[in-house]
Amino acid sequence: MAKYLVTGGAGFIGSHIVEELRARGENIVILDNFYSGKPENLAAGADALPDWYREKAAAANVFDLVTWSQGNVTCIKGDIRDYRACVKACHGVDYVLHQGALRSVPKSMDDPYSYNAVNIDGTLNLLRAARECGAKRFVFASSSSVYGDTDQFPQKETAYPLLISPYALSKLTGEYYCRIFAVNYGLETVALRYFNVFGPRQALDDEYAVVIPKFITCILNGEQPPIFGNGKQSRDFSFVKNVVKANLAAAVQPKVGGEVFNVACGRDNSVLQLVEFLNEFAGTQIEPKFLPVRLGDVFKTHADITKLSALLNAAPDYDFKQGLKITFEWFKQKYAAGR
Template structure:
């Protein structure tokens, strides 16, 4: 149950994976506005909210400033999740990625400032660490970006910092580390690895791992991300705002470990999945070898205590995909 009540919350990208989970979490006790252009979000993610008296949908694009201004009217908090994700997508189409992730972000930030929004909390990214080899990743130590997507997410942080200093709008960036869970789309060319692998296993198809499977990630279950957004809204400690936080569990898992855990959990529902072979391919351009977050800053300033380990979250996720499979 949400600790935030009787507030007006705008969630951009609210029909997407993370946005729809945030909508559902805050909806019972708050007025929730979902802004989405459905380029990557889905109506089915918010279908159950449409008749709820606290829910309002604005179908529109953050690249249109007037739409952004209309969406922020009377809003207490903005949770800005709208973006074009995916490193490969940004390599294939850097111009659109920049238009959405940079120009769209600036539109939302400016509209929020003009409307006197209390706090602007935005989805930052672990891709900002770029070529930095230091592990674990600490918020104050980053490298050079390795993809157009990473450039755009770093520019978001720079704009947020400038706006907080110049216009006194409170901002908090959450650097998401490989988020997974319910509502994550397994389809399309840019599907994330966990839903993609799950879908392949369910069809008894071999998942293809890029490289030898020893690349590692700090996979982060959606409920931990919801917790971080809520804590970012609640905190009034001066040191806790106008900064960025790693949003992760704080452990790393190799792709080999991931795929074997998926087989283990899915085989409980369909024993044949245990026999599906794994295929290995080439490394993907723009991928960093290893990712592991330090969550000490979030623990210290936001009292963050992630409730789900990677395997606990994965078990919940597999169950959700099995129950909602078509």
């Protein structure tokens, strides 16, 4: 069996990747500092982390390493800003699936330095460590935000980036570092530009909560979902299982080293449409409330996924409405259980 390192494996997307790798019987190393990742996310894909580990990890200083292994899963509490942690995590690994990052566009407007440190320096640390440890492939979680404020649709990987946030800059820099390692140092890299990912386990924990879990919770609570702008802004929303599929394909698909791929459904839905679907699932008719537009938000995303299907062989399995229904039911169950 191959050995995969999933950074950010306790996070939303990372934990879904871990779950699928576990189901396939692969060897897995998780590197996460539990900044936004949660130990309970791993219960779905690995054995639940024992209490002693949770307590030790929670009490550890920022660059302390705390390791737990059972069967074919190892979890390291460590920080990608720490090169030593990256080398430890990359040891003996075949494929690196690098999800660990700070992920909020609006938060990056308030705190760009942290985004530089984690998303750029951290990615560079990990690329160096992966190369030093002889990894076969490095898959990087990039973002549709690199397209920025464009009016050219559908967005193609070759488009000129018109970034408007520090988060987007950190992701584009990560992509270029991947390319530099691919061209100069013989490390095969693949960058995946995720378009608004959603699904079960997505966090809903602060003022920067992302739109789908936020709106589902509003509808379940009988509250008006808050829309920044007029609601006509649209997104090419991607169900998380499609993103897992793209990652696993990007690790092993031949002849894609150095490439960049959009990961999306290939069509956009407006935020008003999202509210309509959720009302349909819930059997409600709750109107949204409209707030001023936020800095750093783009008006539309809509991916060209020709390359994803043709070269990576990873066309999406779930369309937006199918994924949304699964996600809605998951939150409804969680809500009913009072969690």
